[in-house]
Amino acid sequence: MTDGPVVFDPSDFGAIPTSRSLRQWMRTTRRRHADRSFWQIFEDVYLVLFTLAMFGATAGNVVRHLNSNAARCTSYTCGRLSEWMPWIMVPLLLAITVRMLLAVGPVSASRASGFWLLATPVNRAALLRPAYRLVTATVAVAGLVAAAIIWALIGSSFGVVLEAAVLISALLVCAAIATVWAQQSTRRSRWTLRVADLLLIAALVPAAILAFQHEPTRNVQTANVVLTFAEMEQVSAFDPGGLHLLVVCLVVVVLCLGLTTITSRTLDRLGRSSVIAGGELLAGLAGAASSLDISMLGDVIAGRHWRLKGRVRSRRGMGSRGGAIVQREFWRILRWPRRLVIAGALLVVPYAVAGAGFDVLVPIAAAFAGFIAVRPMLDGLRTVCRSTGLVRAMGMDLRELRVVMAVVPGLFAVLWAGLAFPAIGSLSATFAVAGGVISGAVRQASARPPTYSGPLVASPMGAIPPGLFSQPARGFDLLLLCLAPVLLNLPPLWVVAIPAFVLTVMFSVRPKTD
Structure with a gap:
């Protein structure tokens, strides 16, 4: 044997498997070791879906009632709110999305995956692509729901609510893609966080302007008219408004899919340490959420921040x-x-x-x-x-x-x-x-x-x-x-x-x- 660096030779170990074959093998192995039947899993899923349906119906009814009240408002205050709300909420949603995703990764993997899979010659981008797609889809759905609720609460019509939800969801998806790009370098992450801080400051300026404006003596009608479900069915895609909304949705979807596809090809540049750190953070957050300890959630995020920072410059203390x-x-x-x-x-x-x-x-x-x-x-x-x-x-x-x-x-x-x-x-x-x-x-x-002593309380969740x-x-x-x-x-x-x-x-x- 000669001294020198170790060179990987596929002939010694066989062909490198594809990520799809690895995921299929892991799925088959997990199913073989499953100890729960389909009906047992279906009962838990049914309870979750039933709870979400009940909560969604109640929340939707409340939002629709508030939308009707806001649409009938004729005061100058309602006009100011509908005018300044986009300038406050859009930077705020972007900043929250960027900070939350960078705190997690946004692309993450468990320590087992990082040790057994990411350290192998298997294509890393293909292994991380499912997690990346899940993050992007989650951000898109969350942005769609949040924007729809916000614009519905200020009395906007159905077309305006849908268009605002689509556009803001696209902006949040672009922000998620930017965080994936920033995760590839520590310097990029620092600059992206600074941009998020500037967005938070930008949301403060219109709020201060809105608060210090004085109401005039006369009222101005500026609120939109709410559309009922019967009126929503009369909106056709061939109308000018419906056609405009359809074109906007198609353009936004094509743009987001193109950016998502381009960024997915750069996932092999992600460092294994940053990906594993995000998986550990998610595991810690899951443990804190299971114990309903809100303070522990902040502790997990703070612990990850100081571990990544490593060290700080010490200062001499004073007093006693x-x-x-x-x-x-x-x-x-x-x-x-x-x-x-x-x-x-x-x-x-x-x-x-x-x-x-x-x-x-x-x-x-x-x-x-x-x-x-x-x-x-x-x-x-x-x-x-x-x-x-x-x-x-x-x-x-x-x-x-x-x-x-x-x-x-x-x-x-x-x-x-x-x-x-x-x-x-x-x-x-x-x-x-x-x-x-x-x-x-x-x-x-x-x-x-949290204490676990004492008798247990029966609930639908156990x-x-x-x-x-x-x-x-x-x-x-x-x-x-x-x-x-x-x-x-x-x-x-x-x-x-x-x-x-x-x-x-x-x-x-x-x-x-x-």
Whole structure:
């Protein structure tokens, strides 16, 4: 034997199998080891389809009712909403799509596939093509449904809703294709994320303009007329409007299919590490979703981000005990500046609701948006509350640590609520929003892991531990409790007193760890 690099010779191992033959062999092997009959699988699928049908019918009826109400609206506010909504929602949907897909991959594979298949001489593009097509189809359907619901809620006609849904779905498919292109290089991924941040900022500008516009003294009729199902049947493809819609749909479908086909030929450039990382993330998200632990979903994404980042530049700390922890929490938040950009972009929510004329819903919209903005900044508190050894190493009581580690996120929540004050319009309501955001985010971050002890509860999905039902509500319960006096239109004294009492009780009680 001579020294040198190992060269693959097909004659030593046989011909390289095609990806189609491999997938067929794996499908046959799985069917041989299946331990469930067709009727058992059909029962589960039937329950899922029946639930989706019931939910879809209920949601569709609600959307149609809101569409009818919005179509009959003659106020200037309805006209402003229908005019500015595309400039707000289109950049927002594009940014959310890009960020979510880049967080996952978007093309991903399990660790087993990456170890046994992607490391072989088999054509990698052919192996990854089914996952790529599934992602593209999912984005197309999700964009179609989301756009149809949004444009139906502002009172658009059936033709306008369908055309907007098709165009926005095509835009989201193009965004998904761009993320596949960006996944092939780390530099491309960074620049694509920056573009997503710019889109989030672009959605904030028209929302602020919409919120600060003044309503004139006279009303202007700008809403469209809703089409009933009987009128929808009268729309023919040979009419000018129907022909225009048909041409638009054909052009969009051909364009998306062409871009999808071209990009599928470049899947062999995807690195095996990035593809496997996406599969591990999906597995972690599935585990977190099965336990109904919302905080764990964020932990999985944050863990993948820091593993890919690898290292950061260390900084020398100052002070001792509580002061040192506050300083370290401040620097830890600044190490992920994109979260601050997202938090700033979430200001679009209260301003958009205020500009739309729904003044009653502004506090609750601002509270939920602020909760989403502040909660990722409490990852340190969640880590401490889930590790008894780390609490002992810091030499402080868990109650003291919760207060200290909530200082920086609490100040940011106050700043965020202050920036949303022009939309909220009331100082007491702004205090209630800030108090609800702080208390809810801290409660969810310091909550115990789900418990599986105790008797099980029977459900159509099987036996479920009762401790899982309280997991999604943790944090949101205190948020709604602080907003209750605002929603009930109580005097300003109660609006301030109840959130202050909730904050006092929460920070004075020691969180449970077992």
